[in-house]
Amino acid sequence: MLRILLLSVLVALALAEPRYLEEAPEERVVGGEVARPNSWPWQISLQYLSGGSYYHTCGGSLIRANWVMTAAHCVDTSRTWRVVLGDHNLNTNEGREQYMSVSAVYIHPNWNSNSVASGYDIALLRLSSSASLNSYVQLxxxxxxxxxxxxxxxxxxxxxxxxxxxxxxxxxxxxxxxxxxxxxxxxxxxxxxxxxxxxxxxxxxxxxxxxxxxxxxxxxxxxxxxxxxxxxxxxxxxxxxxxxxxxxxxxxxxxxxxxxxxxxx
Known part of the structure; x- marks a missing residue:
């Protein structure tokens, strides 16, 4: 899943090329600390189906009960997606999770996967059903x-x-x-x-x-x-x-x- 963007238009100063932050399953924030469980209740895990199992690939934010905001580059490949709400430890079912299939993907029309530096790296996911909002899952x-x-x-x-x-x-x-x-x-x-x-x-x-x-x-x-x-x-x-x-x-x-x-x- 490694995706490295090689921009052909970078200035002659040989600036470091941008690289997407989406790669293989279960990869983490640099530095910082483990968050208090469910202290960021709008955070979701975006997962894709492969070989009968789902794997984390990107994050996202729940912005309506049935809408998630994420990056365009996360979803510009056709896959079977699901969103996990209320999660903390991806390897453990803690009983607070809500699993939602994705019924539609809306990528910004100006997004160009060959030019992340152009911007427009945003997408919206419509969920197949509405989340149940509680102390673990919020907008x-x-x-x-x-x-x-x-x-x-x-x-x-x-x-x-x-x-x-x-x-x-x-x-x-x-x-x-x-x-x-x-x-x-x-x-x-x-x-x-x-x-x-x-x-x-x-x-x-x-x-x-x-x-x-x-x-x-x-x-x-x-x-x-x-x-x-x-x-x-x-x-x-x-x-x-x-x-x-x-x-x-x-x-x-x-x-x-x-x-x-x-x-x-």
């Missing part, structure tokens, strides 16, 4: 259209992605503190340069980051005392998940408010 809050968070705004990435580049695996949901890196900094030539667009959010850039398996999951940002999903995990540097000056890059949810509303009503 994500989304930002108002156009809202851009300031530099160093506190955020957390959550997911079941790799714990280090090529590193060890853990079945439990992890979280890592990733403050926002504003566009003016993230687009500097010695950072991501022109690869990053203003329809994206950068966060982190230090020892903690997203990694393979985290794609599509939320960037949970503190705004006015609550957590709001401001980003959909999109890509990291091909030089390594937590490369200095190459913060994790997310699709900025507030840039796609009208598209989301047009699909889910």
């Amino acid at each position: 994500a809050s989304l930002p108002p259209s156009g809202q851009v968070l300031p530099h160093n705004n506190p955020c957390y990435i959550t997911g079941w992605g790799r714990t280090s580049t090529g590193g060890s695996l853990s079945a439990q949901l992890k979280q890592a503190y990733l403050p926002v890196v504003d566009y003016s900094n993230c687009s500097r030539s010695d950072w991501w340069g022109s690869t990053v667009k203003n329809t994206m959010v950068c966060a982190g850039g230090g020892s903690d980051s997203g990694c393979n398996g985290d794609s599509g999951g939320p960037l949970n940002c503190q705004v006015s005392g609550q957590y709001v999903v401001h980003g959909v995990t999109s890509f990291v540097s091909s030089l390594g998940c937590n490369t200095a000056k190459k913060p994790t890059v997310f699709t900025r949810v507030s840039a796609y408010t009208s598209w989301i509303s047009g699909i889910i009503g």
Whole structure:
């Protein structure tokens, strides 16, 4: 499942190429710590059917009782998908999980799988039935259209992605503190340069980051005392998940408010 994006349009500065954060089963957030079970109740595990079993490939956020938001690159291959809600340890049935089949996949029409740097890495999944909302499964809050968070705004990435580049695996949901890196900094030539667009959010850039398996999951940002999903995990540097000056890059949810509303009503 390894998918490495080789951009032919990167500037001559030989910037690190973006790499999708979706790879093989059960890979984790770099750094950070194991999350308190069900403390991010909108976090979902997106899984695909292979050989009679389902395998985790990406994260996502429950935004309506029957709608999930994830990354376009997670679902631009035709597969049989399911969404698991209320999960914490992917290897254990804790009795809180809800398993939902996916009845329709809506990928942003401008998404180009050969050019993640163009943006539009967002997709919506319609579930076959509505989730039962409870203390373990809740809806994500989304930002108002156009809202851009300031530099160093506190955020957390959550997911079941790799714990280090090529590193060890853990079945439990992890979280890592990733403050926002504003566009003016993230687009500097010695950072991501022109690869990053203003329809994206950068966060982190230090020892903690997203990694393979985290794609599509939320960037949970503190705004006015609550957590709001401001980003959909999109890509990291091909030089390594937590490369200095190459913060994790997310699709900025507030840039796609009208598209989301047009699909889910």
